Amino acid sequence: MENFLHQVLSGLATGGLYASVALALAMIYQATHHVNFAQGELAMFTTYIAWTLVQAGLSYWLAFVLTLGVSFVMGVLIERIIVRPIEDKPVLTVVVVFVGMLFIFNSVAGWIYGYDLKAFPSPFPSDAWYASRFMSAHELGMIAVTLGILTLVFVFFRFTRLGLAMRGVALNPVSSRLVGIRVGWVLALGWGMASAIGSIAGIMAAPIIYLDPNMMGGILLYAFAAALLGGLTSPAGAVLGGFVVGVLENLAGAYVVGTEIKLSVALVIIVGVLLVRPSGLFGRTLVMRV
Amino acid sequence: MTAILEILGLDAGYGGARVLHGVDLAVEERGIAALLGANGAGKTTLLRAVCNMMVRASGEIRFAGTRIDGQPTEEIARLGIGHVPDGRGTFTHLTVEENLRLGAYTRRDRDGIAADFVRVFSYFPRLRERRRQQAGTLSGGEQQMLAIARALMMRPRLLLLDEPSFGLAPVVVQEIFRILAAINKDEGMSMLLVEQNADIALALADHAFLLETGRIILGGDAALIGGDPSVRRSYLGY
Numbered sequence: 257m258e259n260f261l262h263q264v265l266s267g268l269a270t271g272g273l274y275a276s277v278a279l280a281l282a283m284i285y286q287a288t289h290h291v292n293f294a295q296g297e298l299a300m301f302t303t304y305i306a307w308t309l310v311q312a313g314l315s316y317w318l319a320f321v322l323t324l325g326v327s328f329v330m331g332v333l334i335e336r337i338i339v340r341p342i343e344d345k346p347v348l349t350v351v352v353v354f355v356g357m358l359f360i361f362n363s364v365a366g367w368i369y370g371y372d373l374k375a376f377p378s379p380f381p382s383d384a385w386y387a388s389r390f391m392s393a394h395e396l397g398m399i400a401v402t403l404g405i406l407t408l409v410f411v412f413f414r415f416t417r418l419g420l421a422m423r424g425v426a427l428n429p430v431s432s433r434l435v436g437i438r439v440g441w442v443l444a445l446g447w448g449m450a451s452a453i454g455s456i457a458g459i460m461a462a463p464i465i466y467l468d469p470n471m472m473g474g475i476l477l478y479a480f481a482a483a484l485l486g487g488l489t490s491p492a493g494a495v496l497g498g499f500v501v502g503v504l505e506n507l508a509g510a511y512v513v514g515t516e517i518k519l520s521v522a523l524v525i526i527v528g529v530l531l532v533r534p535s536g537l538f539g540r541t542l543v544m545r546v
Numbered sequence: 547m548t549a550i551l552e553i554l555g556l557d558a559g560y561g562g563a564r565v566l567h568g569v570d571l572a573v574e575e576r577g578i579a580a581l582l583g584a585n586g587a588g589k590t591t592l593l594r595a596v597c598n599m600m601v602r603a604s605g606e607i608r609f610a611g612t613r614i615d616g617q618p619t620e621e622i623a624r625l626g627i628g629h630v631p632d633g634r635g636t637f638t639h640l641t642v643e644e645n646l647r648l649g650a651y652t653r654r655d656r657d658g659i660a661a662d663f664v665r666v667f668s669y670f671p672r673l674r675e676r677r678r679q680q681a682g683t684l685s686g687g688e689q690q691m692l693a694i695a696r697a698l699m700m701r702p703r704l705l706l707l708d709e710p711s712f713g714l715a716p717v718v719v720q721e722i723f724r725i726l727a728a729i730n731k732d733e734g735m736s737m738l739l740v741e742q743n744a745d746i747a748l749a750l751a752d753h754a755f756l757l758e759t760g761r762i763i764l765g766g767d768a769a770l771i772g773g774d775p776s777v778r779r780s781y782l783g784y
Binding site: 421428 | 600619620621628629631635636637639648649652697699700
């Protein structure tokens with residue numbers, strides 16, 4: 257029973273990582289109908305930036321905030337420079353560009369920082385009072401940070417003018433232009449936000465799985481499973497999917513398949529969702545008028 | 547009378563296909579101009595060309611004296627042109643209130659926006675009742691009202707209306723046209739109204755233009771055009 261509880265709680269902690277990346281994927285998918293395969297590598301790359309800043313002697317939280325800023329700007333630039341010109345191109349072109357970005361970020365990180373594992377600090381000391389048998393201090397802190405960010409994002413979408421504009425643009429870009437929304441900039445800001453949210457996952461994951469250029473591969477796969485499960489068109493669904501997948505992964509690893517082939521749980525979920533309910537639990541079925 | 551919208555020698559189309567050929571048209575300040583024509587004549591294309599949306603156009607378009615042709619759609623909207631588009635352009639998964647908030651997106655004056663909520667709800671009381679409802683669940687008539695109300699929230703100087711009567715029951719059409727007349731009278735808002743329903747459009751408008759396969763074949767006083775026997779035969783059916 258105790259082990260079960262431990263598995264569930266630590267599943268929620270890693271689920272928070274999947275939830276963040278899944279949210280980033282869903283935000284971009286909802287607005288542009290593109291799946292950003294490079295989301296994970298972008299997060300990995302910015303985690304290296306955070307590492308560099310910490311190495312340079314900056315305090316953890318200052319490095320954290322600066323990295324999110326850099327990540328936001330990178331997201332905006334990628335949208336404006338790389339994604340904008342291919343917006344209306346065939347799906348295959350877009351996929352190839354995103355996969356290309358994935359490999360570019362991966363190899364540039366390897367080229368600059370090397371492929372050896374690097375330790376990454378946690379801001380939550382392991383002897384902290386809130387550490388327990390069931391959950392390490394970092395896991396608990398990770399959940400707190402993730403929930404905090406998700407709440408902020410929710411408040412942003414629900415209550416701010418720009419958040420409403422982002423939802424409007426995702427639903428109906430033509431009408432959005434007609435009410436004077438500068439759709440191009442709104443999309444770019446959405447990319448920036450998604451990029452920063454992904455970076456949080458990278459920074460939170462690094463103390464557990466160590467920093468290396470391939471660190472986000474598994475997380476991205478699980479995030480895909482989470483986003484598909486919740487529905488790529490539903491950011492809230494994607495977040496919920498993230499936590500569900502995190503717990504499922506841990507329980508399956510502990511009691512069913514063992515940790516060796518845990519990653520295939522994600523693939524089973526992806527295939528299962530696509531077969532049974534392609535729009536996910538909370539997603540909308542897109543109906544196209546031809 | 548000065549013109550708020552002037553169109554000179556407008557050619558427009560989609561890709562290779564030309565739809566409009568050398569169209570001249572003007573809407574007078576505080577006036578209502580009706581643009582009539584059969585299906586496929588190019589009425590919607592003309593409105594889209596004014597807002598530089600989804601069409602390729604060349605020619606001169608002046609709004610309140612300044613050239614706007616070639617500017618991005620969102621900047622044209624910001625100048626004060628409210629477009630109630632073909633198909634109504636509802637933000638279906640947002641509430642009625644959020645749709646209206648998006649209409650006021652470019653404005654910063656909180657008090658003015660609050661006053662405009664009261665104003666559009668006084669024109670369309672049904673929208674007040676449904677303000678928390680998802681806009682996609684509204685009836686066709688209510689969505690048309692919402693589209694007009696959304697455009698009004700911008701406080702535009704010119705309203706472009708693309709077939710507001712489309713697919714609606716006659717009683718709803720009458721209600722909407724009565725409200726449009728009131729808005730024009732109370733606020734002096736200029737309108738360019740595209741319609742297939744010539745009868746009701748001519749009753750509302752002071753000027754009318756007849757569009758046939760991409761060319762204006764007749765333009766002038768709405769009452770005169772409504773009285774023209776050939777127009778009556780071709781467009782009014784009696």
